[in-house]
Amino acid sequence: MKRILLLAATAALMLTGCSSETSNTAAADGVSFDEVLSTRRSIRSYDASKTISESEVREILLATQDAPSWANDQPSKYYVAMSPEKIAAIQELIGEGNKKNVQGAPVLIVSTYEKSKSGFFGGNAINEVGDGWGAYDNGLSNAYFILKARAMGFDTLIMGMRDSDGLRSLLGIPSDEAIMAVISLGYRAGEPRMPVHRDLDEIVKFY
Ligand SMILES: Cc1cc2nc3c(=O)[nH]c(=O)nc-3n(C[C@H](O)[C@H](O)[C@H](O)COP(=O)(O)O)c2cc1C
Numbered sequence: 001m002k003r004i005l006l007l008a009a010t011a012a013l014m015l016t017g018c019s020s021e022t023s024n025t026a027a028a029d030g031v032s033f034d035e036v037l038s039t040r041r042s043i044r045s046y047d048a049s050k051t052i053s054e055s056e057v058r059e060i061l062l063a064t065q066d067a068p069s070w071a072n073d074q075p076s077k078y079y080v081a082m083s084p085e086k087i088a089a090i091q092e093l094i095g096e097g098n099k100k101n102v103q104g105a106p107v108l109i110v111s112t113y114e115k116s117k118s119g120f121f122g123g124n125a126i127n128e129v130g131d132g133w134g135a136y137d138n139g140l141s142n143a144y145f146i147l148k149a150r151a152m153g154f155d156t157l158i159m160g161m162r163d164s165d166g167l168r169s170l171l172g173i174p175s176d177e178a179i180m181a182v183i184s185l186g187y188r189a190g191e192p193r194m195p196v197h198r199d200l201d202e203i204v205k206f207y
Contacts, residue, residue, distance in 0.1 A: 036151045041194070043155035046186040048104030052154065054082065057107055057185070063148035069137040070118035076141040079110040079171045086170075093166040094182055098159050105157075105186035110167055111145075112177040113138040131178065138180050145183065155188040 061078055069075060081087050090108045091099045102108065119126050119133030129136075146156040164179040173179060 031151055036147055040146060040150040041155075041192040042157045043184075043186070043188045043192055044101035044157060045189040045192075046102065046104035046106075046155070046184070047189040050187040051106050052082075052185060056152065056154075057082070057109075060145055060148045060152065060154075060185070064141040064144045067137075067141045067144040069140070070133045073118045073137070075113040075115075075117040075134045076138045077112045077114065077177060079112070079167075079173065081108045081110075081171075082106065089170055090167070090182065093163040093170065094159050095161045098157075098161055098182075102157060102159075102184040102186075104189065105184035107185035109145075109183045109185060110162075110171060110173070111138055111142055111180045111183060112173055113180065115176050115178050134178065135180065142181060142183065149185055153187075154185055157184045159183070 057080055061080075064076065064078075065074070067076075081090050087106075087108050090110070091102065094102070113134040115131055115134060116123065117134060118137045119129055119131065125131075142158060146158065149156050159182045160180075162179075162182045167173065167179055167182070168175075
């Protein structure tokens with residue numbers, strides 16, 4: 001009887017697609033976190049035949065809100081271009097190399113942070129890092145963005161080479177926001193090269 005119950009339970013688990021291993025995997029696609037980290041690469045060649053929906057972009061942006069920020073100030077903001085006109089206009093503001101590399105990416109996103117927020121109290125910088133904490137928070141938020149995108153099967157390229165004045169006027173970004181990266185979002189058209197990483201002992205010191 002015990003054996004029959006066990007078999008029935010196993011069959012039920014197989015039918016629902018659940019297993020005791022699912023708690024270790026990314027919910028959306030069953031990709032492990034380590035796999036998300038190791039397959040996430042800067043992608044410089046996109047498959048133009050594939051599109052991404054607004055609701056998928058929203059799901060990725062929702063994940064950025066799980067990122068920590070100074071005093072929960074949440075200074076990061078995102079400007080999402082999905083129309084061909086806005087995408088073409090942004091492509092003119094990221095330099096020739098980046099423009100060529102993001103051809104076919106269906107989404108371009110500009111990330112900013114609200115200045116004098118993270119790391120500030122009563123209008124004064126709390127320590128020597130000043131608005132660097134806003135940039136720090138924005139980088140954390142963008143890290144969540146690119147990893148969540150990868151977990152959903154998408155690819156990204158963070159671009160620091162961009163014309164911030166041009167982006168500000170194109171997208172109406174207020175002057176109290178610092179413009180950080182442009183991020184492309186799409187599907188890889190080929191496998192990227194693995195970058196060389198420094199030896200761990202060059203960058204870490206244990207005490
Ligand atoms: C802040 C920042 C700015 C970057 N700017 C550019 C850029 O303008 N163009 C580009 O092709 N890659 C850019 N990259 C991507 C880096 O070159 C890439 O992350 C690095 O070579 C490591 O490769 P990987 O992302 O595949 O691990 C940038 C990355 C970061 C984090």
